[in-house]
Amino acid sequence: MSPYFESYLTVGAFAVLGAILVMVMLGVAAVLRPSNPTTTKMLTYECGVDPVGSGWSQSYVRYYVFGLLFVIFDVEAVFIFPWAIVLEDLGTFGLVEMFIFISVLILGLIYAVRKGVLKWE
């Protein structure tokens, strides 16, 4: 078996072990703990009063704007990591190329800030 495959097999084993740990802890607790569900107890928490309306509520759209911004910067990181590794082979050309890429992204961030994405009223 190649060492490459072996190390990912270890990762898989670790994930399974983690999941088993959670299952064992929850399983033991399920055996030990009391279970006495009453209607009042199973109500949704709403600061002590009876819950009003449905559990789904609207939230600000600006949270999704952060999601979009994140995708841009995370994809950027994915591009930059390989570049950081092979920069020595690429030389000055690769350096300048990536600086242009980064400055375009900074422009994007400035645009988002100017549009007021980060303002909270």
Add this chain to the structure above:
Amino acid sequence: MSWPEFWIVVLRVVATFALLLLVTLINVWAERKILADMQNRLGPRRAGPWGILQTVADGLKLFFKEAVIPRRVEIGMYLLAPFLAVVPAFLIFMVVPWGRPFTIGGNEVALQGADLNIGLLFILAMSSLAVYAVVLAGWSSGSKYPLLGGVRATAQAISYEAAMGLAMVAVVMFSATQGDGGTLSLSEIVERQAGTWGDIIPALEPVLRFVPRWNLFPQIVAFVIFFTAIVAETNRAPFDLVEAEQEIVGFHTEYSGMRFAMFFLAEYVNIFSMSAIAATLFLGGWNGPTFEGSVPAIVSGILPTVWFLAKTYLLVFLFIWVRATLPRLRYDQLMQLGWKRLIPGALAWLVLSTAVISFRQFGPPWSS
């Protein structure tokens, strides 16, 4: 794979797992004790000597607590979320080397879950996965406050993750010049921090021979950004708006008993793993004086692990210290810090440090 090799893999996985669980127990106790000392209180002191068994007692208590499942929850996702919180938290630590490799019966044993050649990307991937636990726990609770808390926490986690990744790139960049080509493997990055800066810069040898060759010194700005980002990433004070016990309702409001304990466990495992990653990237990991020859071989074999734990706990202490010192940020301040300070700061540092590194590697751009 032969049988000895198989058992070595089993040993590695079990040892890494056991280490992680043990330090988590100690972390919870250490945090309460240190916070108490900083606030002039006594803290836990009844269970065991200095209250060290307090975490065990709390854990046992949670086993006997009723776990209420509210009627409105989306049951599948609700039950899945604790798993999604704990498993990535364990996996992050997997790629961190926590001791010097040793040889037993002709087989080399690396004290590390798995030495992935894409270690740093794996860390980024797993810390992204942890966000799903928060989203799903908040959403599946079928309640207004956890839903809002979950969305809020997600926006926070992903904002600081971008800064964390960019700070890592600067280290990778620097590390690539310290050895033979670039690497993302954590064990390689650790090995490139062996020795002192005196070996690298002979001109200042008399002074620098006492300065270990950690990435911290040339990459101090990246360290500050990285540490701020991991404090936010693990939802710790002053960025703990995710739960903020005294003020707002968090994403795990509808969880009780052992299911709640899983989120708690994940948080403390994350604090340790993230500190360990910071110690690996910036503080030289398990590197340190081992006094080879003057002490028994077993001592110099264990010392690297001791150094690693000492450095990690230094950072864990910093986490606790920050919590005791700084007041909580408001949400808009949190986002401003992330997007207007850390991310542009990380990008500027990346450009600056890359420019300096390239200047030294290739010479001035007009020469080629």
